[in-house]
Amino acid sequence: MSDAGTPVPTGSRPPDGFFFEDFAVGQRFGHATPRTITAGDCALYIGLTGARQPVHCAEPVARALGHPSCPVDDLLVFHLGFGKTVNDISYNAIANLGYAGLRFHEPVYVGDTLKSQTQVIGLKQNSNGKGGVVYVASRALNQHGRVVLDLARWVMVSKRNAAAPAPATVVPELPREVAVADLAVPKFLKPGALDLVATGGARLWDDYKAGETIDHPGGMTLEESDHMMATRLYQITSHIHFDAFRALSNQFGKRLIYGGHVISTGRALSHDGLENAFQIAAINGGTHANPTFAGDTLYCRHVVLDRMALPGRDDIGALRLRMLVAKNVTLAQLPAIAPGEKNGSVVLDLDYTVLIPRRQKP
Amino acid sequence: MSDAGTPVPTGSRPPDGFFFEDFAVGQRFGHATPRTITAGDCALYIGLTGARQPVHCAEPVARALGHPSCPVDDLLVFHLGFGKTVNDISYNAIANLGYAGLRFHEPVYVGDTLKSQTQVIGLKQNSNGKGGVVYVASRALNQHGRVVLDLARWVMVSKRNAAAPAPATVVPELPREVAVADLAVPKFLKPGALDLVATGGARLWDDYKAGETIDHPGGMTLEESDHMMATRLYQITSHIHFDAFRALSNQFGKRLIYGGHVISTGRALSHDGLENAFQIAAINGGTHANPTFAGDTLYCRHVVLDRMALPGRDDIGALRLRMLVAKNVTLAQLPAIAPGEKNGSVVLDLDYTVLIPRRQKP
Amino acid sequence: MSDAGTPVPTGSRPPDGFFFEDFAVGQRFGHATPRTITAGDCALYIGLTGARQPVHCAEPVARALGHPSCPVDDLLVFHLGFGKTVNDISYNAIANLGYAGLRFHEPVYVGDTLKSQTQVIGLKQNSNGKGGVVYVASRALNQHGRVVLDLARWVMVSKRNAAAPAPATVVPELPREVAVADLAVPKFLKPGALDLVATGGARLWDDYKAGETIDHPGGMTLEESDHMMATRLYQITSHIHFDAFRALSNQFGKRLIYGGHVISTGRALSHDGLENAFQIAAINGGTHANPTFAGDTLYCRHVVLDRMALPGRDDIGALRLRMLVAKNVTLAQLPAIAPGEKNGSVVLDLDYTVLIPRRQKP
Structure with a gap:
């Protein structure tokens, strides 16, 4: 900036x-x-x-x-x-x-x-x-x-005021991804010291493959109190999340859940399967593909988009992941979703990059 | 005491x-x-x-x-x-x-x-x-x-026991307001150092006028979990807030929301418009004019009752405010409510005094 | 172990x-x-x-x-x-x-x-x-x-896989109670210093009698957000508490509340009547006798099973208690429940031991 x-x-x-x-x-x-x-x-x-x-x-x-x-x-x-x-x-x-x-x-x-x-x-x-x-x-x-x-x-x-004059159109060029060289990895970090009993998973960077799909086992039903408390905690003020009376006149007739709460729910559900991906380094892009409402139950699927080495580090690597959060559907029945493809059950399609320890050479 | x-x-x-x-x-x-x-x-x-x-x-x-x-x-x-x-x-x-x-x-x-x-x-x-x-x-x-x-x-x-004898009637004289001289302002306080970018508002004591009405833009729908968690956090025990089974036989057939939660909701909604009124000094009086239930959406209006200088301080002043919290009504359609006037939509009518920085002379 | x-x-x-x-x-x-x-x-x-x-x-x-x-x-x-x-x-x-x-x-x-x-x-x-x-x-x-x-x-x-072979049956001998000699009481503890104004109750170990029943006055209605937030806070993952969509196909058609939340609710309700029982020393056994769902209102009854002196301490004693948590029923109408007896309203039957100060000799 x-x-x-x-x-x-x-x-x-x-x-x-x-x-x-x-x-x-x-x-x-x-x-x-x-x-x-x-x-x-x-x-x-x-x-x-x-x-x-x-x-x-x-x-x-x-x-x-x-x-x-x-x-x-x-x-x-x-x-x-x-x-x-x-x-x-x-x-x-x-x-x-x-x-x-x-x-x-x-x-x-x-x-x-x-x-x-x-x-x-x-x-x-x-x-x-x-x-x-x-x-x-x-x-x-x-x-x-x-x-x-x-x-x-x-x-x-x-x-x-719809009559206000249009400004000159300026559409900035935005990156399609955060480059590997731009991912911040603290110098002090000792990824090899991550306690795998504590995380509950044994899979490291070496064990994931590009193209692999992981359907995480848990599901989470969201309630009005939950998403409103989260959104108030973040001191976000958009009335669409909080004001049921005004929402009666919106296109859905009800409150919408803050999209960030959906990201956090997906991240938490994905712990079983991504136990050692302990740090998010970047979010490359993402779409809130459909609205989420109280009462919806969310499930999470990940697709491994890429597995990247990090310059100068043989102890930690990066995974580029696609997080799909779907609602009110059994993941086993959710088809593969092509990039950019729409699916009525998918509420979040997020492209992001995590850090995960590499297996240490003996 | x-x-x-x-x-x-x-x-x-x-x-x-x-x-x-x-x-x-x-x-x-x-x-x-x-x-x-x-x-x-x-x-x-x-x-x-x-x-x-x-x-x-x-x-x-x-x-x-x-x-x-x-x-x-x-x-x-x-x-x-x-x-x-x-x-x-x-x-x-x-x-x-x-x-x-x-x-x-x-x-x-x-x-x-x-x-x-x-x-x-x-x-x-x-x-x-x-x-x-x-x-x-x-x-x-x-x-x-x-x-x-x-x-x-x-x-x-x-x-x-309705047959228990009546005690002698003693009705104490209670103050209609906390006098300006009784408002506590910490000696160490440097109100001029309040960061107006941080509060998000530029209006100071000098900018408010007695009689002015402020309709705050936000609204907040209250849920059972929200008010019960607040009230449990405060370790308040009145069963009317917590016990839906017993409430079936009360006049409303349901739980009532702790009036203090309504005050806090009104205060939070009023940040947009009273950004620099950073401290409540006194509550002069107040009425929970109607009950509030889960599902109600609250809106907040303030009327500036008075603007008072504080003895010995030219850096901070007081505003005496009337907070009206109304439910399930568009504020633009809520008429002016005279002091003491009843209105079926108004759940709180609170008279209180806040501290706010004064504009500093150059 | x-x-x-x-x-x-x-x-x-x-x-x-x-x-x-x-x-x-x-x-x-x-x-x-x-x-x-x-x-x-x-x-x-x-x-x-x-x-x-x-x-x-x-x-x-x-x-x-x-x-x-x-x-x-x-x-x-x-x-x-x-x-x-x-x-x-x-x-x-x-x-x-x-x-x-x-x-x-x-x-x-x-x-x-x-x-x-x-x-x-x-x-x-x-x-x-x-x-x-x-x-x-x-x-x-x-x-x-x-x-x-x-x-x-x-x-x-x-x-x-129902066809998987059965393991050899091993049923361990489990204690029916934690022996008094095995209750841990910190050496440093000065029970006589417990502030009875702070706890709100004057009854000490000496004042309880084996066989005594205490019906606690409060009630607490549980909401989906409350039990899910508690259970997430404890990082418990069982989907039965969180996943309403999957729960549609279980025998109840809905989420069940984590039994531990029922124990905590009973413990909190029982403060009025057990104000000075400030520490749980042991849980001897317990049964979640019926499921608890969001919307249920819980009430708590205690029966004092025993009053035990502690070896080497005349300043603190133990009470063995039976906590009964019932739902959607007035305790005054709940009959005495014999040990092991089933009652459709009782959701928890817990046998546990608390520490409580003894009255000090003048």
């Missing part, structure tokens, strides 16, 4: 949020509500998702890897970092269209404080003139001013 | 709680279950309410104001301090009739331990002889024995 | 879990997901259960007893220690048949890390050949390698 452009003055946010015509390419936002992450947030994250990666919940496991204490779950960092941007960028979103180039740059620990910033990098009005796509680059910084997370995303946002 | 009167012996509480005829003017209670507030409580409070005031969740913002760490959200202090009194005072309440003179005396931090005490200051039997109003003065103390919160309240409590 | 036997290699767990024919007497398991207990877990436990024992939530009360800080609630230790075993032992359980000889050996504090191990001590195939009973001895250890909890339990587990 460039430091150029006009900063948006604090307090310029209209009470009902920014609409499409309020955005301009180059515009920068410093988002409200920095957040110091506590042990309470981490416990609640486990309670909300059932996450079981011991690196995030067992101090001895984390310290063996070289961490000073348990790093905060990558997706909790994502929700808090990303969530801050919602009130300014996607409060009036019609649809979250996509993510690109999301990278986790360095670990976050309990006690760290995150804040988020955004720059508008593109705009394209819809042909019907009632809204348009806003492209942004966002980043979360810790209390030392270091970037812990950055990403691009694009959302379709309503216009307040 | 005076230290005179007869202390109620520990263990004298009947298994089904105290009834109207068990109370006597001057009686004192030391309530059970002191509580050490942890980072877990604070995280859960955010998850339950969606509170977004950065002073309570971002260490750098709190330290810039002069705090050693984030002060605990005033309303969480209220719920814990007040909640301890319920098991003794209002376990058999028919109605919580009102609050008066509630003051926050000093900040509470993670690690502090609160306990609560109450003295009965008035009694008035109902004309039908089936219950009566109990007036009490309660206070919460920290581990240093200093009062952090005190208030008066009055509740209508059932009689166990 | 013996250290003999063949350790189960990490990663040998089938994706759909172990079935009856996968178990062998003497087999040992080191379970996944060690857990460092945080202040967040403790706060969430209060929010989920409404537990009110001040020893677990008020530092000054705990320190007066001689603890360095609040010990973690015994049942939270149980859920975390026991919960780790589920993914290996009872993932494919048809029924949790019983517990025996559960002892709490030493206090657990925030910051301690628990891990769990299990050895198979018995096997008995069902007469229908479709499953069988697996008897195990499990224990939880802290980061110092000391046992904090051990127990035996037996579960009925499905066979994957």
Whole structure:
């Protein structure tokens, strides 16, 4: 994200949020509500998702890897970092269209404080003139001013006034993937020290094959309280998640579940089968393919897209994964879904990259 | 609260709680279950309410104001301090009739331990002889024995035995407001250091006008799990919030939501519009005007009642606010509600006083 | 638990879990997901259960007893220690048949890390050949390698392949109770310092009588979100608690609530009447007599089975208690339930032993 452009003055946010015509390419936002992450947030994250990666919940496991204490779950960092941007960028979103180039740059620990910033990098009005796509680059910084997370995303946002003039169309070039050379691996990390009894799985980088499909055994039914508590914890404000009365008049007649909660649920369900993929390094892209509602039961399938060595490291490698989250369907009956293919049961199609220890040579 | 009167012996509480005829003017209670507030409580409070005031969740913002760490959200202090009194005072309440003179005396931090005490200051039997109003003065103390919160309240409590004799009627004089001179402002506080990017709003004390109405944009639908978890967290025991089986035979046929959860929801919704009102100093009075049930969606309107300078301080001022929480209604369609006026959609009518930085002279 | 036997290699767990024919007497398991207990877990436990024992939530009360800080609630230790075993032992359980000889050996504090191990001590195939009973001895250890909890339990587990040969029947002798001499009482403990204002009750060991029945006044309605959040917090994975879609085809057509959540709810409800029974020392046995579902309201009755002096201590004694948790019934209308007697309203019949201060001689 460039430091150029006009900063948006604090307090310029209209009470009902920014609409499409309020955005301009180059515009920068410093988002409200920095957040110091506590042990309470981490416990609640486990309670909300059932996450079981011991690196995030067992101090001895984390310290063996070289961490000073348990790093905060990558997706909790994502929700808090990303969530801050919602009130300014996607409060009036019609649809979250996509993510690109999301990278986790360095670990976050309990006690760290995150804040988020955004720059508008593109705009394209819809042909019907009632809204348009806003492209942004966002980043979360810790209390030392270091970037812990950055990403691009694009959302379709309503216009307040359909007669407002269309801005010049600017569609940024976005990466289709985070390059292997750009994946951040802490220098101190000792992946060989990962306790495989603690993770519950024996499979390492060497044991996965490109093209392999893993249907994870668990399922999780989502309730209104669960997704609302998660989304409030992240201090996300979009009324679509919280306001059943207003939702009566939307196209579904009910609240929608925050897409990030679906990602976290899929990640937690996939622990059985990806036990040692202990760190998310990047999210290359993703689509919330269908809406998720309270009462839906989610299941998770992974396809291994690629297995990549990391430059200069023979102790850890990367897997590029495709996470498919489907609802209310037995995975055994879910067909293979081609890239880009639509399926009415699939609610999430996420392309991301994880780190996983390599088998050590004797 | 005076230290005179007869202390109620520990263990004298009947298994089904105290009834109207068990109370006597001057009686004192030391309530059970002191509580050490942890980072877990604070995280859960955010998850339950969606509170977004950065002073309570971002260490750098709190330290810039002069705090050693984030002060605990005033309303969480209220719920814990007040909640301890319920098991003794209002376990058999028919109605919580009102609050008066509630003051926050000093900040509470993670690690502090609160306990609560109450003295009965008035009694008035109902004309039908089936219950009566109990007036009490309660206070919460920290581990240093200093009062952090005190208030008066009055509740209508059932009689166990309608034939029990009526006590002498004593109706105490209660303050209609907390005087400006009685508002506690920490000496160390540097309000000018409040980070307005962090709060997300630019409006300061100088920018609000008496008579001004603010309709906050968000809405929040309450679920059974949400209000029960909040109320259990505060260790409040009134069965009306928890026991759906017994509630089948009450006048509503269902559980009622703890009124304090409505206050917290209103406070969280009102962040958009009152971003810099970072501390509640007093609650002058309030009415739970209608019951709230799971499934209700709450909206919040504020009316600025007064704007008061504080003696000896030109950096911070007070706003006296009226919080109206309405349910299942579009605020744009909610008429102006005169003081004391009833409206079937309004569930809370609260008169309270907040602290907010003043614009600094150049 | 013996250290003999063949350790189960990490990663040998089938994706759909172990079935009856996968178990062998003497087999040992080191379970996944060690857990460092945080202040967040403790706060969430209060929010989920409404537990009110001040020893677990008020530092000054705990320190007066001689603890360095609040010990973690015994049942939270149980859920975390026991919960780790589920993914290996009872993932494919048809029924949790019983517990025996559960002892709490030493206090657990925030910051301690628990891990769990299990050895198979018995096997008995069902007469229908479709499953069988697996008897195990499990224990939880802290980061110092000391046992904090051990127990035996037996579960009925499905066979994957009904044609798999039956193992030799081994039915271990299990204790009917934990002997008084085996109850762990910390040497440092000063029970006389328990603050009876803080607990809210005046009754001590001397005041309870064998045969006495206590009907606790509160009731608690359980919601799907509540039991699922609790069970996720403990990182228990049995799909029966989480997967409503798959549950459509089980005998109830819906999710079942984790039996441990029922124990915790009963314990919390029983605070009014057992205020000073501040520590669970042992669980002698227990039966989940009927299933519990979301929407059920739970009530709790205790019968005092015995009152036991503890060798070498005149300041603290033990009560052997029978906890009956009934659902959707007024306790006043629940008859006395003889030992072993079935009653359609009773969901839990638990035999356990608590520690409680003795009245001090003047």
